[in-house]
Amino acid sequence: MAIPARAIELPDGARGGATVLELLRTRRSMPRVQPACPPREVIEQVLEAAVWAPNHHLTEPWRFIVLTGEARRELGEAMARGKLAREGTVDPPKLDALRRKPLRAPVIVAVGVIPASREPEVEIEEICAGAAAIQNLLLAAHGLGLAAMWRTGEAAFDPEVKAFLGLPPAAHLLGFVYLGYPAGEPPRRTRRPAAEVTTWLGWA
Numbered sequence: 001m002a003i004p005a006r007a008i009e010l011p012d013g014a015r016g017g018a019t020v021l022e023l024l025r026t027r028r029s030m031p032r033v034q035p036a037c038p039p040r041e042v043i044e045q046v047l048e049a050a051v052w053a054p055n056h057h058l059t060e061p062w063r064f065i066v067l068t069g070e071a072r073r074e075l076g077e078a079m080a081r082g083k084l085a086r087e088g089t090v091d092p093p094k095l096d097a098l099r100r101k102p103l104r105a106p107v108i109v110a111v112g113v114i115p116a117s118r119e120p121e122v123e124i125e126e127i128c129a130g131a132a133a134i135q136n137l138l139l140a141a142h143g144l145g146l147a148a149m150w151r152t153g154e155a156a157f158d159p160e161v162k163a164f165l166g167l168p169p170a171a172h173l174l175g176f177v178y179l180g181y182p183a184g185e186p187p188r189r190t191r192r193p194a195a196e197v198t199t200w201l202g203w204a
C-alpha cells in the first residue's frame with residue numbers, strides 16, 4: 001500500500017534545522033533513556049522513515065513489532081524461556097537479569113526481515129535492506145529528539161523470541177531498537193577516517 005505524502009510534524013526537542021550530514025555525524029547509540037514513553041505518533045514517524053530504505057525488487061522485507069508497557073515484560077519472559085530451552089539450567093539471578101533487559105527503555109522496536117526467497121543472494125540482500133531500514137529508523141529517531149540503541153545478543157537468534165514476536169521461522173530478527181528520551185550526554189565515539197579504508201580507482 002502506498003504511503004501518502006504528508007508534511008512532517010516535528011515534536012518538541014526535534015533537531016529540525018539539522019542537515020542529514022549533521023544527523024549522521026551526531027547520532028550515537030544511547031544506552032540510557034528516561035522512563036517516559038514517547039507518543040505513538042512520534043514512533044509512527046520514525047517507522048515511516050524506516051520504510052523508505054532501499055530494497056531490491058521493492059520486496060519491503062521488514063517487519064516492525066513495537067512493544068511498550070507489559071509487552072516488554074512478556075518479551076523478557078520469552079527471552080528467559082528461550083535461554084532455558086537452549087541451556088537447560090540457568091542461574092536464577094542471570095535469568096532475572098535477562099527478564100529485565102527489555103525494561104531498559106519505554107519502547108522497543110523489534111525488526112524482522114522476511115526474505116522473499118531462501119536463495120543466499122536474495123537473503124543477504126533482504127537483510128541488507130532491513131539493516132538500511134534500521135539505520136533510517138535510528139537517524140529519524142535522532143532527528144526527532146529521541147535516543148535510540150540497536151541491540152542484538154543471543155535473544156535475536158532465539159526461535160522462542162521470534163515466535164513470541166509473531167515472526168515465521170524463516171524470518172531473521174535483526175535486533176531490538178530501544179527508544180526513549182535521552183538521559184544524559186551521548187557517549188563520545190570516534191571513527192577511523194574514511195581515507196584509511198578507501199581505495200580510489202581511476203582517479204587522477
Ligand SMILES: Cc1cc2nc3c(=O)[nH]c(=O)nc-3n(C[C@H](O)[C@H](O)[C@H](O)COP(=O)(O)O)c2cc1C
Pocket residue numbers: 027028029030150151152153175189
Ligand atoms: C547489528 C548491530 C548489533 C548491535 N548490538 C548491540 C548490542 O547487543 N549491545 C550494544 O551495547 N550495542 C549494540 N550495537 C550498537 C553498537 O555497539 C554501536 O553502534 C557502536 O558501539 C558504535 O557506536 P555509535 O552507534 O554510537 O556510533 C549494535 C550495532 C549493530 C549494527
